[in-house]
Amino acid sequence: xxxxxxxxxxxxxxxxxxxxxxxxxxxxxxxxxxxxxxxxxxxxxxxxxxxxxxxxxxxxxxxxxxxxxxxxxxxxxxxxxxxxxxxxxxxxxxxxxxxxxxxxxxxxxxxxxxxxxxxxxxxxxxxxxxxxxxxxxxxxxxxxxxxxxxxxxxxxxxxxxxxxxxxxxxxxxxxxxxxxxxxxxxxxxxxxxxxxxxxxxxxxxxxxxxxxxxxxxxxxxxxxxxxxxxxxxxxxxxxxxxxxxxxxxxxxxxxxxxxxxxxxxxxxxxxxxxxxxxxxxxxxxxxxxxxxxxxxxxxxxxxxxxxxxxxxxxxxxxxxxxxxxxxxxxxxxxxxxxx
Amino acid sequence: xxxxxxxxxxxxxxxxxxxxxxxxxxxxxxxxxxxxxxxxxxxxxxxxxxxxxxxxxxxxxxxxxxxxxxxxxxxxxxxxxxxxxxxxxxxxxxxxxxxxxxxxxxxxxxxxxxxxxxxxxxxxxxxxxxxxxxxxxxxxxxxxxxxxxxxxxxxxxxxxxxxxxxx
Amino acid sequence: xxxxxxxxxxxxxxxxxxxxxxxxxxxxxxxxxxxxxxxxxxxxxxxxxxxxxxxxxxxxxxxxxxxxxxxxxxxxxxxxxxxxxxxxxxxxxxxxxxxx
Numbered sequence: 001x002x003x004x005x006x007x008x009x010x011x012x013x014x015x016x017x018x019x020x021x022x023x024x025x026x027x028x029x030x031x032x033x034x035x036x037x038x039x040x041x042x043x044x045x046x047x048x049x050x051x052x053x054x055x056x057x058x059x060x061x062x063x064x065x066x067x068x069x070x071x072x073x074x075x076x077x078x079x080x081x082x083x084x085x086x087x088x089x090x091x092x093x094x095x096x097x098x099x100x101x102x103x104x105x106x107x108x109x110x111x112x113x114x115x116x117x118x119x120x121x122x123x124x125x126x127x128x129x130x131x132x133x134x135x136x137x138x139x140x141x142x143x144x145x146x147x148x149x150x151x152x153x154x155x156x157x158x159x160x161x162x163x164x165x166x167x168x169x170x171x172x173x174x175x176x177x178x179x180x181x182x183x184x185x186x187x188x189x190x191x192x193x194x195x196x197x198x199x200x201x202x203x204x205x206x207x208x209x210x211x212x213x214x215x216x217x218x219x220x221x222x223x224x225x226x227x228x229x230x231x232x233x234x235x236x237x238x239x240x241x242x243x244x245x246x247x248x249x250x251x252x253x254x255x256x257x258x259x260x261x262x263x264x265x266x267x268x269x270x271x272x273x274x275x276x277x278x279x280x281x282x283x284x285x286x287x288x289x290x291x292x293x294x295x296x297x298x299x300x301x302x303x304x305x306x307x308x309x310x311x312x313x314x315x316x317x318x319x320x321x322x323x324x325x326x327x328x329x330x331x332x333x334x335x336x337x338x339x
Numbered sequence: 340x341x342x343x344x345x346x347x348x349x350x351x352x353x354x355x356x357x358x359x360x361x362x363x364x365x366x367x368x369x370x371x372x373x374x375x376x377x378x379x380x381x382x383x384x385x386x387x388x389x390x391x392x393x394x395x396x397x398x399x400x401x402x403x404x405x406x407x408x409x410x411x412x413x414x415x416x417x418x419x420x421x422x423x424x425x426x427x428x429x430x431x432x433x434x435x436x437x438x439x440x441x442x443x444x445x446x447x448x449x450x451x452x453x454x455x456x457x458x459x460x461x462x463x464x465x466x467x468x469x470x471x472x473x474x475x476x477x478x479x480x481x482x483x484x485x486x487x488x489x490x491x492x493x494x495x496x497x498x499x500x501x502x503x504x505x506x
Numbered sequence: 507x508x509x510x511x512x513x514x515x516x517x518x519x520x521x522x523x524x525x526x527x528x529x530x531x532x533x534x535x536x537x538x539x540x541x542x543x544x545x546x547x548x549x550x551x552x553x554x555x556x557x558x559x560x561x562x563x564x565x566x567x568x569x570x571x572x573x574x575x576x577x578x579x580x581x582x583x584x585x586x587x588x589x590x591x592x593x594x595x596x597x598x599x600x601x602x603x604x605x606x
Contacts, residue, residue: 076367117469120394127402131374134409138367150413157406177469346508350516357520357543361527366535373539380546387557389565396549399572404542404579411583412535415596434530441522445515463560475566487573494577501584 010103011112015092023247024054030299037303061243064236069141072233076139081234081241084132087125088248094118095255096180098265098283110265110284111180118179119171122256123164126211129249130156133220136242137230149230151310152220156211158317163207165325166200169332170260173197183264194261199328201261203321205297208253210317212246215302219310254294255287262290345386352379366412370405377401391468513554520547534598538582545575 028043028050035042043050068077098110115121130153137149170193171177174185186192194201210217220230231242258264265283308316356376363369377400384393465471476484520543527540549568556564590596 073365073367076371079371115390116467117390117394120391120398124394124398124402127398127406128374128378130402130406131371131409134406134413135367135371138413146413150410153406153410157403342508346512350512353516354519354523357523360539360543361523361531361536366533369536369539373542376543377546380550383550384553387553389553389556389568392549392553392565392568395569395572399576400542400546404576407579407583408535408539411587414587415535415590431530434526437529438522438526441518445518448511448515448518462562464557464562468565471562472565472569475562476569480566483570487570490577491573494580498580498584501581501588 007106007108008112011108012093015097015112016089019089019092019248019251020244022251023244024058026247026250026295026299027057027243028053029295030302033296033299034303037300058240061236061240064239066236066238067233069233071141073139073141076135077233078238080132080136080139081238081245082132083135084129084245085241085248087129087132088245088252091122091125091252092255094121094179095252096183096259096264097287099180099183101282101284114178114180117177119167119177119182119256119260122252123160123167126249126252127160129245132242132245133230136234140230140233142233145230145232148220148232152213152230155213155217155220155310155313155317158314159207159210159217159321162203162317162321162325163211165322165329166197166204166207167260168329169197169200169325172329172332172336179259179264183259183266186263187266192261192263192266194263197261197328197332199324201257203325203328204257204261206316206321208257209298209301210313212249212253214250214298216305216308217313218302219307219313250295250298251291254291254298257294258287258290262294342386346383349379349383349386352376353383366416367409370409370412373408374401374405377405388464389468391472510554510558513550513558517547517551517554520544520550532597532599534586534596534601535583537598538579538586542575542579545571 031053032042032050043053046052046056068074093112094115096111096114100107101110102108133156134149134153137145137147137152140146170182173189173193173196174182176182176185182193189196209215213220231239234242263286265287267281267283267286353376356372356379359372360369360376363372377396381393381396381401384390384396524540524542524544524547527543528537531537531540549571552564552568552571554564556562556568586596589601593600595601
């Protein structure tokens with residue numbers, strides 16, 4: 001009774017706090033990485049080397065005035081940032097951080113819940129997040145946000161198809177939809193699925209960039225194009241929610257990629273006895289390392305690639321990624337039957 | 340006990356949101372209440388051990404079909420404000436009379452015990468819901484499955500042709 | 507103790523709400539949404555019976571109902587858009603071109 005309720009609650013609190021702190025520090029990391037790529041230093045004033053910059057950002061967003069446009073639909077205007085943030089956070093309920101985690105002396109499973117349709121749960125929850133973008137733009141009752149929100153949501157639903165197709169190939173390899181089951185399947189097969197399915201990995205990464213509105217697919221929120229996109233009219237805490245939601249989505253995409261393609265909590269080369277030293281590092285440390293590797297590539301890509309125009313973006317999604325993903329499913333199916 | 344609490348609260352939410360869908364003034368609010376309704380129905384499916392159906396309901400219905408509705412509502416409301424589309428809601432009294440009649444009927448069903456479906460044997464629901472559904476769809480019900488995919492193809496082509504500007 | 511009758515009553519009530527929506531509202535998009543409510547009511551019935559009779563056929567059929575609902579929503583909304591482009595209205599009282 002206590003175990004069934006208290007332990008998951010503790011895990012939920014830990015995961016939520018960890019995610020929120022990580023989001024704040026990824027904002028700082030992004031600014032620093034971009035700065036170093038551009039041969040400058042980034043935030044350096046607040047705290048040593050700018051370490052306390054996120055606290056300053058949070059404080060600023062808290063005390064800013066919350067403006068609501070006069071003719072905006074008040075309820076929807078208030079609800080839209082919440083509709084964007086909640087799916088980004090509840091997706092963490094099925095992400096396996098490790099097989100077992102030892103905390104305060106008790107050993108417990110390293111995930112909040114092992115749903116037998118875990119992967120589909122994450123996909124469906126990501127689909128709900130689209131509403132926040134559409135409604136945010138529409139409820140602002142102003143031209144630029146509406147256009148930007150329609151563009152952004154069209155982009156999201158287009159790339160959702162390609163991403164879901166790549167997930168189908170992973171499910172074909174692992175035989176189960178449960179996230180823990182997928183990592184166990186990678187252990188059983190001896191290969192991480194990123195090596196068995198390089199095309200799916202690449203398409204998932206590109207689709208993940210597009211799903212989170214990150215460069216080079218960040219036209220909907222580019223400052224030079226549409227003022228500030230669908231969150232033009234938002235300020236203060238509500239803008240902070242959109243911001244949080246975008247970075248939390250980035251973390252969800254990275255953790256899902258780690259679980260599906262990079263072996264989750266598995267150490268590299270788990271079947272080679274000579275490297276069993278790597279097994280001394282706990283599973284969740286490997287997980288966090290791989291996730292940060294993925295996140296770093298996100299930031300790296302932003303600093304490097306120029307932005308796609310909207311029609312180029314849609315053409316890439318519909319005419320290249322979706323046929324490629326479907327072809328990948330067919331080839332994987334054929335190989336499974338013939339080999 | 341937990342089952343009863345879950346059922347009654349979900350049923351109240353489903354019916355409440357349903358009433359709001361049908362009676363809301365603004366079309367966008369109707370669509371939003373429809374989304375909330377579908378999410379509550381998905382939660383109901385989870386309590387009925389149909390986890391795959393629950394995520395499919397959220398993914399396809401709430402995350403796909405209703406987004407389509409929202410897009411069309413916005414495209415229709417683009418040039419003029421929503422108040423310009425008048426909706427005098429005629430036959431409101433007929434609606435109330437019908438609702439009252441059906442409510443009386445339902446209370447009769449419930450109270451007099453006229454419906455007592457016999458629990459006959461089936462195959463049994465396996466805890467691995469997805470695998471069981473997959474086997475059924477690909478072995479016993481393959482032909483309806485293929486027909487459904489052809490239906491979706493036809494609907495896709497039809498929707499593109501209907502909504503294009505020039506062909 | 508939740509029996510199958512509870513689920514049948516819920517499904518019937520939701521179906522009635524859908525029917526009322528179709529009959530009383532004039533905005534065609536709301537009418538299509540009420541049809542979706544009706545389809546959901548049917549789905550609830552299928553899933554509830556599948557659970558109580560312990561037979562997975564109900565869930566298979568619910569999948570097919572969702573497929574048909576998706577197809578119908580797409581085509582229906584395409585028709586609405588095509589009509590709106592011609593007549594600039596979504597009030598079904600004004601969609602009476604083919605009436606006697």
